[in-house]
Amino acid sequence: MHSNPKSCRVLLVHPSALMYSEVYLRLDPLGLELVAASCRAAGYQVRLLDLQASAHKDYFRMIADWRPNAVGFSLNYLANVPEVIDLVKETRRKLPASFLFVGGHSASFTAHDILQHAAGTLGCVVKGEGEGIAPRLLDAAMDDRSRIHKLPGVVTLDGEGPHPEMVHSLDDLNPARDLLAKRRKYFIGVLDPAASIEFTRGCPWDCVFCSAWTFYGRSYRKRSPEVAAEDLASIREPGVFIVDDVAFIQAEHGFAIGREIEKRGIKKEYYLETRGDVLLRNPEVFRFWKKLGLAYMFLGLEAIDEEGLKRHRKRVTLDKNWEALELARKMDITVAINIIADPGWDERRFEIVREWAASVPHIVHLTVNTPYPGTETWLTESRQITSRDYRLFDVQHAVLPTALPLQEFYRQLVMTQQVLNRKHLGWHALFDATSLAARFLLRGQTNFVKMLWKFDKVYNAQRQAAEHGRLVKYPMSLPKVPAQTKVDPATLFIHPQQLSKPIAGVAVRN
Numbered sequence: 001m002h003s004n005p006k007s008c009r010v011l012l013v014h015p016s017a018l019m020y021s022e023v024y025l026r027l028d029p030l031g032l033e034l035v036a037a038s039c040r041a042a043g044y045q046v047r048l049l050d051l052q053a054s055a056h057k058d059y060f061r062m063i064a065d066w067r068p069n070a071v072g073f074s075l076n077y078l079a080n081v082p083e084v085i086d087l088v089k090e091t092r093r094k095l096p097a098s099f100l101f102v103g104g105h106s107a108s109f110t111a112h113d114i115l116q117h118a119a120g121t122l123g124c125v126v127k128g129e130g131e132g133i134a135p136r137l138l139d140a141a142m143d144d145r146s147r148i149h150k151l152p153g154v155v156t157l158d159g160e161g162p163h164p165e166m167v168h169s170l171d172d173l174n175p176a177r178d179l180l181a182k183r184r185k186y187f188i189g190v191l192d193p194a195a196s197i198e199f200t201r202g203c204p205w206d207c208v209f210c211s212a213w214t215f216y217g218r219s220y221r222k223r224s225p226e227v228a229a230e231d232l233a234s235i236r237e238p239g240v241f242i243v244d245d246v247a248f249i250q251a252e253h254g255f256a257i258g259r260e261i262e263k264r265g266i267k268k269e270y271y272l273e274t275r276g277d278v279l280l281r282n283p284e285v286f287r288f289w290k291k292l293g294l295a296y297m298f299l300g301l302e303a304i305d306e307e308g309l310k311r312h313r314k315r316v317t318l319d320k321n322w323e324a325l326e327l328a329r330k331m332d333i334t335v336a337i338n339i340i341a342d343p344g345w346d347e348r349r350f351e352i353v354r355e356w357a358a359s360v361p362h363i364v365h366l367t368v369n370t371p372y373p374g375t376e377t378w379l380t381e382s383r384q385i386t387s388r389d390y391r392l393f394d395v396q397h398a399v400l401p402t403a404l405p406l407q408e409f410y411r412q413l414v415m416t417q418q419v420l421n422r423k424h425l426g427w428h429a430l431f432d433a434t435s436l437a438a439r440f441l442l443r444g445q446t447n448f449v450k451m452l453w454k455f456d457k458v459y460n461a462q463r464q465a466a467e468h469g470r471l472v473k474y475p476m477s478l479p480k481v482p483a484q485t486k487v488d489p490a491t492l493f494i495h496p497q498q499l500s501k502p503i504a505g506v507a508v509r510n
């Protein structure tokens with residue numbers, strides 16, 4: 001068909017935002033920007049469309065006008081599966097000859113189901129990292145589609161290729177941020193506008209509810225400090241979201257990037273996510289980054305009792321977490337914390353969390369314990385999953401049996417989130433929301449200001465309960481019952497395990 005990539009048009013699409021996350025943030029799809037960069041480097045004409053910031057009608061207008069030869073969809077979030085399948089089917093009708101493919105985090109763990117749902121309309125699902133394989137896949141698909149399932153990580157209805165391959169080096173590519181329109185739509189809290197950046201990839205811990213580590217086979221890779229700083233210098237937005245799962249596990253790497261930032265005189269405000277024990281072990285690097293502009297830090301505490309920490313296999317004690325929170329407060333870094341609410345909670349348990357949240361000076365978020373494909377919990381959770389609707393797997397719905405009647409569970413959840421949000425608004429007060437809002441509006445930035453009023457529109461107990469009654473067009477496959485008691489994590493890995501050197505202070509099993 002198209003032997004010359006230059007005459008070949010490739011559209012890459014990120015699905016819509018889950019409305020619950022949109023209250024606090026909207027971020028550019030970094031993974032897709034990287035895939036776009038590698039396809040462009042291979043000579044393809046590439047466009048990027050993010051449905052978090054554009055509407056479906058913009059997508060259909062674009063495919064009608066531009067008529068891409070290939071359309072790739074990013075599927076990091078399980079809750080987006082039905083939307084992407086519907087887009088694939090509609091695109092197949094409108095562009096019968098186009099090559100349609102799907103990749104990303106959740107797609108990697110549910111590849112066969114996605115192909116089944118798409119009922120022959122989808123060319124393939126790509127498992128694992130996309131930068132290396134995407135141009136090879138396009139080359140093959142533009143030539144002879146019947147052989148693409150021989151490629152690493154590629155799954156079709158005809159079969160599956162060998163294990164996906166990891167990119168040679170994280171330094172080889174910079175994300176194609178220039179391809180993304182409406183860049184002023186991206187923000188996190190008062191960092192408005194903000195852009196995403198990656199310094200490291202993977203996580204050496206192994207929490208049971210998380211698939212960040214199973215995706216990358218427990219590997220942990222770093223970008224070189226010079227490349228990371230150059231990438232940062234090219235970012236126009238004043239706010240920066242560091243997407244690393246656990247920032248600054250290796251203090252020296254954090255220092256080295258920081259020194260490169262100083263050398264270049266880069267002035268930005270940063271948001272990052274890390275663990276309490278990492279902060280305690282490497283306080284100096286966080287202090288240094290505070291000077292560089294570190295404004296917010298997210299600590300995934302997950303539980304406020306020892307028993308909960310053990311259940312999630314956080315490999316950290318409660319005392320260490322409290323100590324970390326206190327240290328962050330002393331450093332004058334605004335801290336957001338996540339707590340996982342279990343569907344088994346009763347009124348008293350929600351009340352304890354509300355009381356606790358009111359007593360700490362930090363921003364507290366509450367998400368619902370949700371077993372995801374690719375996690376250990378998916379296989380070991382012995383309670384039966386109560387829904388086969390992908391859309392409910394967004395950590396704001398209960399997909400496990402609730403101890404309280406479902407309506408009451410949501411009433412308690414939303415009430416608790418309201419209490420926490422009032423504190424969250426205290427966060428705005430901290431930064432003097434009124435004058436800040438005025439400054440943003442003067443610059444034409446409205447994301448932060450809109451967020452101040454969004455909460456009540458988005459969180460609604462009755463609606464959340466009613467969403468359990470929606471028609472399920474694409475029923476999910478559920479884990480086997482009875483549940484496994486012990487899991488070999490290697491069976492969950494998307495990329496085969498890479499035995500990287502042990503990291504000082506990170507004591508996890510091998």
Ligand code: B12
Nearest residue numbers: 018021027031072074077078103104105126129130211212
């Ligand atoms: C940054 C991040 C976010 C950002 C999203 C930014 C964005 N718009 O994409 C924010 C903060 C908004 C976010 C929110 C949420 N997140 Co989040 N997030 C992450 C995180 C930490 C890193 C993602 C990232 O940017 N990685 C770096 C880039 C380079 O990698 P990547 O996106 O995976 O892309 C690579 C491959 O996946 C692949 N690929 C991706 N797209 C495509 C497309 C094609 C065609 C191809 C071929 C390949 C391909 O190639 C890319 C390059 O190698 C991951 C954990 C992780 N380590 O992956 C969790 C993660 C993806 N999030 C998760 C969850 C649960 C959520 C929330 C539902 C809950 C929450 N925590 O608030 C919300 C909902 C978001 C929504 N849909 O609105 C889960 C996913 C669970 C699931 N199976 O659905 C993860 C895996 C974390 C976990 N604990 O397990 N998240």
Ligand code: SF4
Nearest residue numbers: 203205207210212245
């Ligand atoms: S430390 Fe964070 S990213 Fe790593 S496995 Fe645990 S929850 Fe996932």
